[in-house]
Amino acid sequence: MTPGVRPLIAGNWKMNGTLRDAAALAEGVRAGLDRAPGADLLICPPFLHLHVAAASMGWKPVAIGGQDCSAEANGAHTGDVSAAMLADAGCGFVILGHSERRADHGETDAQVQAKAQAAIEAGLIPVVCVGETEAQRDAGEAEAVVAAQIAGSLPPDFAAAKGVVAYEPVWAIGTGRTPTEADISAMHNRMRAEVAARFPGLGETTRLLYGGSVKPSNAAAILALPNVDGALVGGASLKAEDFLAIAAAVPA
Numbered sequence: 001m002t003p004g005v006r007p008l009i010a011g012n013w014k015m016n017g018t019l020r021d022a023a024a025l026a027e028g029v030r031a032g033l034d035r036a037p038g039a040d041l042l043i044c045p046p047f048l049h050l051h052v053a054a055a056s057m058g059w060k061p062v063a064i065g066g067q068d069c070s071a072e073a074n075g076a077h078t079g080d081v082s083a084a085m086l087a088d089a090g091c092g093f094v095i096l097g098h099s100e101r102r103a104d105h106g107e108t109d110a111q112v113q114a115k116a117q118a119a120i121e122a123g124l125i126p127v128v129c130v131g132e133t134e135a136q137r138d139a140g141e142a143e144a145v146v147a148a149q150i151a152g153s154l155p156p157d158f159a160a161a162k163g164v165v166a167y168e169p170v171w172a173i174g175t176g177r178t179p180t181e182a183d184i185s186a187m188h189n190r191m192r193a194e195v196a197a198r199f200p201g202l203g204e205t206t207r208l209l210y211g212g213s214v215k216p217s218n219a220a221a222i223l224a225l226p227n228v229d230g231a232l233v234g235g236a237s238l239k240a241e242d243f244l245a246i247a248a249a250v251p252a
């Protein structure tokens, strides 16, 4: 953890479940909130499930976020959802630049930066994802790749808007594999240096999340590392019990 920074445990539900599942999962998270007093919680359902999830939690106190937004404010962009629409639907956050969007939709750092700027202008907190592929790690390029993604994907207002950076090694997502604690530490220390240099006076407390096969059994060790200010959880966030157990693992 970073001293003075309240941790954030975020659940990325990705493209899973039905409306009924979303309502039940959100209700399960709400019902167990007292197990995780030491962290802010965020759930990011699919767009069509945002409303029912928020309503199931009484609209508070768990934050709701989207999984993407358009860089454009409005207009003829079939299939896209604007940041203002997310805010209007009750969202406070939006995940941007997830590796699945970078891979599936060819999103570039410049596009992610434009989306993050649009999110900030709509009053949302962007959660910008970065992370290397396995080939890049094997080639010794992991830190340089992540540093370049941070440089290219974060807009000038990012830290002032309390933007969040999530480090997700692509090879650790949904695989059950995680980097060693030493490797997570090294990367998060490098990320801290990058954001602190880019945003002096603010970047020192920018929240840096780790994501990639976080589960109840490894959460405590990961969340105890310096400069790890929370987690972005995929698969384990689809079970309220597991998501809450991860949030409860935040060090006191």
Ligand SMILES: O=C[C@H](O)COP(=O)(O)O
Binding pocket: 012, 098, 168, 172, 173, 174, 175, 176, 211, 212, 213, 214, 232, 233, 234, 235, 236
């Ligand atoms: O956004 C979440 C990540 O992609 C992590 O997914 P995972 O916890 O299923 O590995």
